Structure formats: structure tokens, C-alpha cells
Amino acid sequence: MHLPAHGANTQHVYEALGMEAPDTVIDFSVNTNPLGTPASVQDCWQDWLPAVYDYPDPHFTELKQQIATKEKVEPASLLPGNGAAELITLIARFLQGKNVLIVQPAFSEYETACRAEDCHISYFQLEAPAFTVDKEALHKKLQAADAVFFCNPNNPTGIAFDQSIMNWLIETCVEVKTLLILDEAFYDFAHPPVTSIQKASNSPYLLVLRSLTKMYHIAGLRLGYLVGEPGLVEQIGKRQSHWALNGIALKAGVACLQEVEHVKDTTNFIANERDRVFRFLQRSDYIHSASGVNFYLLKDPAMASQENLYHFLLEEGLVLRHTYNFPGLEGEWLRAAVKKEAENNQLMEALVKWKREG
Structure with a gap:
């Protein structure tokens, strides 16, 4: 099957499978905030219109200052980007030809970007269903890697993963001189969140990736940022095109980062609703x-492959994310x-209907 490599764009899923999409489709494959975009962003479009007339700030000054204040890091340690995907591409360019380890399962863009830069890819597999970290085995793999991607x-x-695991990983990467690229795109959905962002600004062996598109439901604006030791961030930033972020995205980013209550409401809602769904799944x-x-x-x-369930749900107008392109999951x-x-x-x-009819 030639299914899309990412979530969203549900019409492409139905087209790839030769299926006719139902009149009503719910997209469970995209993992942005179900509560939507903050009201402050929705209400400001008219005020932001003048930002489309001129070239945007190529240094991202206001946005960087807002991030620096919120995360208690220096602006020099920050690199905003056109979504986390652009920043992953920039990191891959920086790592051109290097040995890159990817802790799997993981976001497919790490491998795609690194292969485009002729990196040598190897995997460390988190084993289902617990997906825990075998420290001894990972330590051995890290010794042969120039860089490792880890998503938390x-x-x-x-x-x-808790802070003790992250501290061990950070310390181990310093010990073996392996650059750790720590993707925290979903950290602010966790309750409580675990972050290593302050450590990144002082370490030559740690980069932290963040995304604003998930929590603030602005995927179409493309906005993320990278945190690291200023000299390292400068080297990676040299590979970024001029005016990488548009004027509207810069203003939306500043507004979103001030939305404390929106984040709090979201994490509370997610925790309660996720627990309700999990109780259903278990029973x-x-x-x-x-x-x-x-x-x-x-x-x-009851099934090794979830292909039939996936197709059944599509027929019901429910688009979940397949896992065929996640090494170690493969559907x-x-x-x-x-x-x-x-x-x-x-x-x-x-899912009740599937059990009854399947």
C-alpha cells in the first residue's frame, strides 16, 4: 500500500486505497489540539493584515524574546523555524554524512531528512507494548553514533519518559560525545510536562525541538523552534533560508506563547477524555x-495486523493513523x-461494532 507518510489530508488516504470517502469524515490521524486555536489568535487576523505588506523580521526578534522569557533561556540559544520539520531538515544538513541513530518508533521525518543528506542510519528499538528504554543496550548503540534522535x-x-530517564540519556550522550536531538513537540500536552530545555542552552551535545503547531492548533502556519548552545545553534541556523517565517506566523507565535489558560484547559481536558477512552478500550x-x-x-x-480494522474504520468515516512506516510497528x-x-x-x-460484526 502506498499510504501517506503523515497524518491529516484524509482524502489522500481514501484515494490511495481506492475507496470512496463517506460524506462525513472525522480525522483521528492528526494530533493537534482538539479544543482548537486560542481565541486571541482567531480575533487578531484583521489587526495582523499589515504584516503581509512588508518583509518579515529575518531575525525573529520579538518571537525569540517571547520564547526566551517563557522558557528562561537566552535568545542566542534559540532558532525558530517553519515548523519542527524545517528544523529537522536543518539539523540533517548539519549532520551530512554522519552516523545517525534513531530511537524507534519515531516521527518518520528524522530518517527522511537524514537520508537526503547521505547520513548512515541505524535504529534502536523500543519494544512493544511497554516501549521502555533498555539502558545497557542503548548505551552500546550510542557509542557508534554521531547523533541520536529521541522523541519525548x-x-x-x-x-x-520521566526526568530520570532523560537525565541518564543526556549524561550518557555527553560521556560518549554523541549529539542528542530531543524532540519535545508534544511536551506541553503531558501532565506534568517533562522538559530538558534549560540543559540544552549550555550543552554542545543537546538540542531540543519544540512545535507550536500542535498545542495551539496552527499547523497551517508552520511554527517551531530549536534550543541549543548558541555556537551550535548558529552553525545550524546558517543553513536556514532568509525570511524563513512569514509575518503572520511571527505574530501568531507571540500571541500563542502568552496563552497560559488555553494550555491549562487543554491538558485537563485531554487527561480526562483520554482516561475515559482508555477505560472503554480496556473493558x-x-x-x-x-x-x-x-x-x-x-x-x-485478536489480529497481528490491524489492516482490516483500519479499513473498517475508514468505511465508518473514521481515519486513524496507520503505522506501516514506523519501524517496529509495521501496521x-x-x-x-x-x-x-x-x-x-x-x-x-x-470499535464496539467491529467486535460485534468482526
């Missing part, structure tokens, strides 16, 4: 990952986002 909270499992004989964020893996343990799980109550209810009703 993990995408696609949703599992959030309905489904297996799920121990996610602590706004998405999770699920599977019907044995499906990823679903935590949506609003009514939408989650429709997924649960469909």
Missing part, C-alpha cells in the same frame, strides 16, 4: 499504549488522537 513524549506511542478487549498525551496506539489483540497498531467527547464516542461505537 514519544510519537507515535504517546509515552512520556472492550483492546490494547492501548500507556500514553500521557493527546494521542495513543491501539490494537485489536500492528493504529494511532488515534484524543478528540472531543462526541467524536471519541463515535470511535468507541465503531
